[in-house]
Amino acid sequence: MSKKQCIYCGTTERLTESDIIPDALTNARIINDCVCQDLHNSKMTEKFESIIAKRLAFMTNELDIKSSKSKSYANYSASIEIEGNKYEAKKLKGNDDFLKKGKVLWNKEHTQAFGDIDTIRAIAKSNGINESKVRMINSNDIEFIKTLKIDLEVFFSVEMYRQIAKIAFEWYCAQNKVSRKYEDFNEIINYIVDGVGENIVSIVSDIDINNTFNEYCNSGSHCLVGYVSNEGDVNVFVDMFGIIVYNVKICNNILDFCPNNCLLQKLNLDTTRQSFRLHDYNDLPIDMISTFSAIDDRFPQPIINGVKVYVPTMSKDVSGHIFFMKLLRSLSNGFLKECYYTEKIGNTLINNIEELLQGSVVHRKALKRFVTEKINFSKGIALSSTGTDKKSIFIYYLLFILGKQNPDKMNKEILEKIIFDNFGNYQMIITDKLCEEIKDTILKDDNYRSIIIIGSKKVLDWQ
Template sequence: MENQCIYCGIASDLSKSDIIPDALTNAKIINPNVCRIEHNNKFSDLFEGEVIRKLALITNGLDIKSSKSKTYASYSTQINIDGTEYSTKISSETELFRNKKMRSVGGKFLFGPIEEIKKIKVANDKNITQIDVNQIEIEKKVNIDLSVFFSESMYRMMAKIAFEWYCLQNDISGKVEAFEPIIQFITNGIGDDIVKIVGNEELYSTLKVTTNFGSHTLLSYVAKDNSVNILVSLFGIAIYNIKICDSVIDKCRNNVIFQELSLDAKRVQFKFDTFEHFKHDFHNKFTEVELGNGVKAKIPKDMTDVSIQYQFFYGTNFTLFQVDLQCANKPNEKIINLIIKNMEDTLQSSAVTLRGLKRFVKENFNSFDEEIKLNPKGTNKKAVFMFYLLFIVGQSNGAIKDLSDLNKELKDKFSGETIGISDEVICKLNDEIFSTADYSDIILKGAKTIDSWNYE
């Protein structure tokens, strides 16, 4: 059968649609059955572009970059330097001190590299003050528009992600009449109660401990009313419930589906037609062993099967999916506070990825033979943490050979691969770095080592 667009059914000029916009994920997933002009290219202008722009701080902080761009997403920020506030737009904090001039709020002051400021005609010794940025406190403030999580653009993008993903998982090619309500919502914004935002705190917390930091998670389930629904977790910050169709249809047999897309582009997935077959498969993954004194226990037959923890999550939360998601289609105080907390946790934590390490090295080191002078008064917690990673790699004298070795070291130090960067943690890291006389040489050595590491 000839492939056709899942939105309109035409067979000509089909394209590969990024199910999740390229700028929002490092793990590309494609639906090849979307017509290029009407139902692929236009979505960027209709709703995806707005969401991408408003989530720039999050994607930047998670080291997610569009494959179509040479730089990470830029975001607006206010910088307080020595008591004066400046407004600027940056994609990296290193831009603040490398040939970038910033005008203060009100326009009275200009801040930038001394060589650049001196080039200005009116500049002279009387109206220029030289500041050592390593000896002053620099505060950065960023405002995030929370309304983006509840916007029509976000809801239409979530519906698009869920619909294209579900069709991909069921090998759908061509337009299916049962999908008309969600198609109308995606393409024209017409329809009610297609997308809702989940408010159940238990689901957020159990998903957080099951999946990797900053990942996207998608899963399908059949509700009590026999409707087919998709849950989409965006970075673990907000979870959306999308109704795909009013009932299970013959063309789509797979309705118990799970997929995680992590920051390092790895993915885990399982897929079954019914919940009963899912349960049967899960139980068969275990074998019963005798522990002695009549005590028996079940252990996995394959200890390397990473899907078990995800199947356990799905199975134990299936009833919750059906009856207790606590969904709302408009913001309420509980959901707003939940999203704020999740967003703060995301921006104040760090997952160690090779992409992120290499980016940090590239942005902070013009060469590996210049002295590194850190600011003991710096308030950028993530930067302190990243410099500490370079420090322990350099200090290992070659014992830490790759990202796997580094993660093992971090597990010993922090009891996990995702580290909450609190004031207390940063204070300890700074003490360890600054108590070492040759810390600059050690950090440079670590940066050079990481720069040489290869992607898997």
């Protein structure tokens, strides 16, 4: 067997594991181990990966995605509205960073400041301002409205296009166990490495395809789909965070050394994933049928007129197969895609980002972060009856129910049961009315503080 080569340059020296999707952008790591360290892995980090990670910090921080190489979440900027006054917050890492002692927020004109009382008094004194101008408020009794500064241009930047091309190429090679450099990939390699080439990456503007992805993908998840177009070239769809779908042309035709061209992998925020790797579209129904081979022996197998009846069950989730078949209908008719920004794509992207960031994707990592940043085990918890931060109130409610149930061991199934039992669905919209209802439920219990502490400890112990 020949030695592995770098799929970009063919060297056999210093091959390393390349994160196909930078781990600063995902909680579910996938790798390609045929990329050289010096010429390509490190260089691509410098050329575009670190740039993209920094510009998407406003999103990854909100989605509780943190690089394994960092001790903290990526920092971002936001506007904080307090009692009608807007302040500029820079380099935020935690949700309540601006409330930390010594942290000061200034309004845009730099005429008004917000911070802990001792720091504000010191600022007033140093500027010759009478202390009567300093007003003390209880942070538990006021609402903080945070507005993120969304960097829309990053999704249409050359750096993003090269990043998307790298993701698609390394993933396609990993799915086909490609372990050397091939000239058939020169076009996409030149684009990734040197930024040379045109029409390698485009944005899918087709409504049907975008809707199909939205139906299948969870909020904040990434989804990769390998397919062959009507023209015979090999492509990969890359759905980033469930908000924008790119199309990447891998090569001009099906290659003998790449037998798998019906591919799917979905990577969720909670690190779970779903995937299949098939030769072509004809294998989809065959693979689905094979899932019904399992026999469910949990229930009695009744005898009807002397014939034993078995209960077949699916041995794996086939939602990905169904999703792919829906995509095929759109692909067979051709679909709309653009290489550059259009107003239609921009408006759709803004709506998708707002919908994603206004929601709350609950998983182990997100809950642990919330408890670490929000729960003060020594000073206790004080919820404001006037607070309207829907995300926080929703998670406080989950901790409250968890504390009441006080299970011996916390796991994903318990969390899902709590959500389903209390809301009747795994996806819901936290309206103003629902927010008030669950907040009232918490505050009506005189022991809510200690109950939330119990729930918080269960989350911290969750392995």
